[in-house]
Every structure is written in structure tokens, then in C-alpha cells.
Amino acid sequence: MPNRSLIATSAALLMAAGVSMAQAPQTPAPARPAAAPAYRAPRTADGKPNLNGIWQAMNTANWDLEAHSAAPSPIKEFGTTGAIPGGSGVVDGGTIPYLPDALKKKKENQANRLKLDPEVKCYLPGVPRAVYMPYPFQILQSTKHIMMLHEYAGAVRTVYMTDQTEAPADSWMGWSNGKWEGETLVVDTKGFNDLSWFDRSGNFHSDALHVVERFTPRSADTLNYEATIEDSKTFSRPWKISMPLYRHVEPNAQIMEFRCVEFVEDLLYGHLRKQPTSK
Amino acid sequence: MRHQTLVSAVVVSVVIAIAMAATSSVAGQSAPLEKPRAVAKAVAPTKAYTPPKTPDGQPDLQGFWTNSTYVPLERPNNVTKEFYTKEEAEAAMKRAAERESEQTEPGTTADVHYDFTQFGLDRSQSTFATSFRTSQVYDPPDGKVPPMTAEGQKRVQERNAARKTAGGQYDDVKNMPIGSRCIIMGGAGPPLQNAGYNANYQIVQGAGYVMILTEMIHDARIIPIDNRPAPPSGVRQWTGISRGHYEGNTLVVETTNFNGKNPFRNGSENMKVIERFTRVADDAIEYKFTIDDPSTWTRAWSAELPLVKTGGPIFEFACHESNFGIANILAGAREDEKKAAEQKKGSSN
Numbered sequence: 001m002p003n004r005s006l007i008a009t010s011a012a013l014l015m016a017a018g019v020s021m022a023q024a025p026q027t028p029a030p031a032r033p034a035a036a037p038a039y040r041a042p043r044t045a046d047g048k049p050n051l052n053g054i055w056q057a058m059n060t061a062n063w064d065l066e067a068h069s070a071a072p073s074p075i076k077e078f079g080t081t082g083a084i085p086g087g088s089g090v091v092d093g094g095t096i097p098y099l100p101d102a103l104k105k106k107k108e109n110q111a112n113r114l115k116l117d118p119e120v121k122c123y124l125p126g127v128p129r130a131v132y133m134p135y136p137f138q139i140l141q142s143t144k145h146i147m148m149l150h151e152y153a154g155a156v157r158t159v160y161m162t163d164q165t166e167a168p169a170d171s172w173m174g175w176s177n178g179k180w181e182g183e184t185l186v187v188d189t190k191g192f193n194d195l196s197w198f199d200r201s202g203n204f205h206s207d208a209l210h211v212v213e214r215f216t217p218r219s220a221d222t223l224n225y226e227a228t229i230e231d232s233k234t235f236s237r238p239w240k241i242s243m244p245l246y247r248h249v250e251p252n253a254q255i256m257e258f259r260c261v262e263f264v265e266d267l268l269y270g271h272l273r274k275q276p277t278s279k
Numbered sequence: 280m281r282h283q284t285l286v287s288a289v290v291v292s293v294v295i296a297i298a299m300a301a302t303s304s305v306a307g308q309s310a311p312l313e314k315p316r317a318v319a320k321a322v323a324p325t326k327a328y329t330p331p332k333t334p335d336g337q338p339d340l341q342g343f344w345t346n347s348t349y350v351p352l353e354r355p356n357n358v359t360k361e362f363y364t365k366e367e368a369e370a371a372m373k374r375a376a377e378r379e380s381e382q383t384e385p386g387t388t389a390d391v392h393y394d395f396t397q398f399g400l401d402r403s404q405s406t407f408a409t410s411f412r413t414s415q416v417y418d419p420p421d422g423k424v425p426p427m428t429a430e431g432q433k434r435v436q437e438r439n440a441a442r443k444t445a446g447g448q449y450d451d452v453k454n455m456p457i458g459s460r461c462i463i464m465g466g467a468g469p470p471l472q473n474a475g476y477n478a479n480y481q482i483v484q485g486a487g488y489v490m491i492l493t494e495m496i497h498d499a500r501i502i503p504i505d506n507r508p509a510p511p512s513g514v515r516q517w518t519g520i521s522r523g524h525y526e527g528n529t530l531v532v533e534t535t536n537f538n539g540k541n542p543f544r545n546g547s548e549n550m551k552v553i554e555r556f557t558r559v560a561d562d563a564i565e566y567k568f569t570i571d572d573p574s575t576w577t578r579a580w581s582a583e584l585p586l587v588k589t590g591g592p593i594f595e596f597a598c599h600e601s602n603f604g605i606a607n608i609l610a611g612a613r614e615d616e617k618k619a620a621e622q623k624k625g626s627s628n
Contacts, residue, residue: 044334123599138501269605274612
């Protein structure tokens with residue numbers, strides 16, 4: 001696959017086995033820019049900041065949004081290839097402000113991750129998790145609709161820029177309405193179900209989740225990404241994550257098919273297979 | 280179940296209906312947010328029409344579209360002409376709609392799952408795309424898919440034999456239809472085909488790309504239109520790999536690199552699909568496709584089906600996440616086996 005970056009290829013291959021990509025060296029969680037970024041992005045034909053491209057996070061947020069040490073693979077046979085790299089965390093202030101009962105549930109989730117993490121089952125990733133999973137995603141920008149097209153599970157989000165409505169029903173990826181604030185694409189997403197997680201450490205939310213994301217160009221090939229997470233059933237106050245996103249600059253980069261349903265069928269339904277009759 | 284959306288509930292029951300009824304005429308739902316309307320639109324290319332352009336100059340194909348139609352892929356045996364008259368077309372549609380509504384008859388298999396009329400699932404109740412064509416296939420002129428090559432016939436026999444060796448349909452999830460497994464459904468193509476229900480698409484054009492989102496299983500095809508080289512033959516995908524370019528106002532998309540696991544009309548993994556999208560009216564796209572697969576058919580063949588504007592937006596189609604059908608069907612089959620074994624044991628005692 002000469003068209004893919006080594007990072008993305010490794011990620012896809014390793015993720016197919018349910019393990020992490022090898023990580024780049026960790027830097028501390030990016031501090032918020034002190035002032036509005038001076039960078040001015042090129043414009044699309046309709047005059048908006050041009051965010052078109054294939055982007056990917058390069059951090060360990062999908063393992064744990066909070067700071068965490070390196071840890072061995074949860075599956076012995078994967079050895080080092082399944083080990084968990086450490087990370088400084090992406091949560092502003094360091095800690096997710098859980099309500100007491102919710103914190104208990106988070107710990108139960110974490111203890112039973114292989115059984116409960118929706119990612120293990122190839123379920124849709126939800127928001128903001130889709131953005132920092134170790135797979136690329138493509139932003140495809142038109143005037144009315146901005147598409148977020150994720151390699152993982154073929155997850156899709158339409159961001160409505162003009163014909164905006166309330167969420168018609170609860171869903172995994174929520175219902176996104178967007179607007180431009182100067183250089184920044186602001187995406188307001190509601191209408192979630194309570195089934196997706198934020199990471200592999202059991203961080204979770206309820207169906208009261210409300211996410212406001214900010215995508216701000218910070219150079220030709222990087223974006224600042226922030227997501228403010230509000231969910232009064234789960235958290236004592238709104239909290240925020242922030243990280244840079246990096247453009248896939250290799251020629252002919254493309255989102256590949258990662259139709260993982262097929263990869264988890266034996267896991268989900270294998271026990272219901274017809275048993276060979278013993279003669 | 281509290282978590283489940285209405286859409287998912289309908290999806291799963293329809294998936295089951297297909298698996299159980301094994302019928303090819305399951306009715307369709309279109310444009311979930313739109314009020315049903317039974318207006319049949321004729322797609323007739325208007326020579327004078329000049330399509331709008333996107334801000335960056337592409338012919339504008341954007342919006343929500345449906346190919347929900349009763350026009351069959353192949354021409355019915357008793358029909359000899361390419362186009363019906365208006366009256367004949369209406370009569371053909373009426374017959375097809377009646378066949379669909381038969382499924383709502385009390386006591387039929389489909390009726391066990393839901394009433395098509397109640398849920399607005401039959402095609403004629405929603406935005407509906409039709410033409411006077413008697414078949415989608417227009418080349419060869421007889422309206423039929425051309426004969427298979429010896430190699431193609433052999434492949435079909437081998438696939439059938441492999442299916443038999445794999446055991447019964449409910450022995451293992453791998454033996455069940457790909458759509459029931461929520462891997463891919465017929466509408467996504469390429470070529471785009473009438474999915475039977477939820478035959479809805481969203482087209483978005485941005486710099487250097489066209490994206491076609493199929494409602495069924497949120498299947499997004501991202502088509503680069505930047506003249507990049509053909510993909511390496513070693514990478515194979517369920518929906519192939521597409522490359523696009525414009526010829527005047529027509530978007531031409533060529534797709535290769537299929538993985539052969541979901542063969543269109545028993546084609547090979549070397550099949551090449553050439554699609555042509557031309558906006559011919561504010562509310563219609565002329566959609567033509569050519570199938571080029573010399574190892575399967577004695578000649579290339581071409582078809583056209585209507586694509587008309589429909590109301591949006593498109594809901595999330597979380598098929599796999601709500602796929603209780605697979606587990607229930609397999610568990611039911613195991614239970615049947617257990618009962619049969621107990622009966623056998625009982626009668627031999």
C-alpha cells in the first residue's frame with residue numbers, strides 16, 4: 001500500500017488485531033493557545049477557512065483521556081505489540097469531573113473493558129472519540145454540509161451548516177450543527193444515545209451528552225482541536241479536552257475501507273455456531 | 280429497548296424479514312423525514328438544461344437523492360420494447376406495488392414482522408423514482424444481462440459448491456447473507472442499485488472529491504477526482520476503489536479492486552464498473568453504469584436507473600450495533616436442533 005503513511009498502515013493493521021499503534025514520543029498535553037492563533041488558513045472557493053484533508057490525532061487519548069503510565073497488553077499473547085503506551089493526558093485540568101456514582105461506573109467499565117468497550121465490538125465510536133481514534137478521518141467541506149468521514153467502522157458525521165434541525169432521534173454519532181467563528185469551525189452535537197465511550201479506559205457519558213468542538217487551523221498541516229463536554233447526569237461541570245490534529249501529507253493519502261463487522265463476528269456470535277455433531 | 284432508535288428497530292426487523300422471507304420484492308422506505316407523496320417523476324433528459332456549478336466549478340450533484348424504483352434490472356420476458364407508454368408504465372408500477380402489498384396480507388411471513396402499509400415501507404408511498412424504461416439494462420438492446428463466459432459459469436458453480444460445503448444458512452453467521460450481517464447492503468454498489476428500502480443517497484462535493492453516502496449502513500464512498508494513479512492491485516475492498524473525473528457536465532467514476540466477497544450479479548473481483556452521473560434537471564440525475572468484466576460476461580453491458588431528488592436529511596443507520604436478528608436467528612436454530620435431538624432420543628426410547 002504505497003499510498004498510505006507508515007503510521008496509518010501500522011495503525012490499521014494493529015487495530016485489526018485489537019491492539020494499539022506504536023506511539024510517537026509523548027509530549028505534555030498541549031496547553032491552550034494563550035491568544036487567538038495568528039495563522040490564517042487558505043480559503044475554499046466559497047471563502048471559508050479550508051479544512052479539507054485527511055487528519056489524524058497522534059497521541060494516546062483513545063487509550064485514556066487522562067494521564068496514564070505505560071502498561072502491559074491486556075492480552076498476554078500480543079506481547080509488546082499489544083502493550084499500552086503512556087501519555088500525559090488531554091483533559092484540561094487533568095481530571096474528568098465525574099459525579100460519585102458515575103465514577104464508580106467508570107471504574108467498572110475499565111475493569112471489564114474487553115467485554116464492554118464498544119470499540120472491541122466494532123460499534124460506532126461516538127463523539128469526540130471518533131476524532132482521536134488511531135485511524136485517519138477526512139474532512140470534506142461544502143457550503144451546506146461538512147462531512148467527517150472516519151476510517152474506523154466507516155463512521156460518518158454530517159455537519160449541517162445551513163439546513164439545521166434538532167436531532168430527530170438519539171444516535172451513536174449524534175446530530176451535528178456547525179458554524180464559522182473567524183478561523184474556527186464550531187460543531188455543536190447533541191442527540192446522543194448513552195452507548196458510546198470516550199476511550200478504552202471506560203470513560204463514558206449519558207444520553208444528556210452535549211459536545212461543542214472547535215477545529216482551528218494552526219499551520220498548513222495542523223489543526224487545534226478542542227471539545228467541551230457537558231453531561232449533567234454524569235459530570236459535576238463541563239470539561240474540556242484539547243489536542244493537535246495532523247494532516248496526512250503523503251501523496252494520494254486516502255481513507256481505506258475498515259469494515260470491522262466481519263472481524264468481530266466470531267467474537268460476538270461464535271458461541272452460537274452449530275457444533276460439530278460427535279459420532 | 281430504551282436505547283434503540285426507531286430507525287434501528289425498523290432496520291433490524293427488515294433485515295430479519297429479508298433473511299426469513301428470502302424474497303426479492305421487499306418493499307422500500309424512502310426519505311424518513313419527508314411526508315410521503317406518491318408523485319411519480321419521469322426522468323427525461325432535457326437537452327436545454329444547464330446544471331448549476333459548485334463554488335469551485337464542479338457540476339453540482341449535491342443533495343439528497345433516491346433510486347427507489349420498480350424498473351427491473353432485466354426486461355420482463357413478455358416485453359419487447361425499450362420504453363413503455365405512460366399508461367403501460369403506470370400499469371406496470373401498479374402491478375409491482377400490488378405484489379409488494381401482498382406481503383401485508385394477514386398470515387404471510389412478512390406480516391409477522393410488520394405491516395408495510397402502516398410503516399410506509401412500500402415504495403409507492405414515498406418519493407419514488409421511475410422512468411418509462413422497461414428494464415434498467417439498455418445495452419445489449421434486448422434488455423438482458425449478456426450470457427456468461429465458460430469461466431463465469433464455472434465460478435458460479437464453484438461458489439454454489441462452496442456454499443453447500445459450508446453447511447446450512449443458520450449453522451454459522453458466515454453463512455448468512457451479507458446484508459443481514461450488516462456488512463454491506465445492495466444499494467451501496469457500485470453500481471448503485473435500488474436497495475429495496477431506504478434507497479437514499481447524499482452527495483457532497485468538496486475540493487478534489489465527491490462523496491456518495493448510502494443511507495444503508497452509513498456507507499460513504501469517497502471518490503478522488505484529482506487524476507491520481509490507479510490503486511495498487513494488492514489492496515481489495517468490498518466496494519472497490521473509485522477514481523473520478525468530469526467529462527463536460529458528467530461525473531465519470533471508475534471502480535476496480537473489488538475483493539470478490541460481494542460479487543455483483545456473480546461478477547469477478549476483476550470487474551470494472553464505470554458510472555456516469557449527469558444532472559438533467561433540478562430534481563433528477565441521469566445515472567448510467569457499464570459493467571466491464573470479460574472473465575464473467577461475453578460482452579460489456581450497460582444500464583440506467585433514475586435518481587431523483589428527495590427530502591433529507593438522512594438518519595444514522597446503525598445496523599450492526601442493533602443487530603439482534605443474527606444472534607436470535609442462530610440461537611433459534613440451535614434451540615431447534617436441541618429439540619429435534621431430544622425428540623429423536625424420546626422416540627427411540
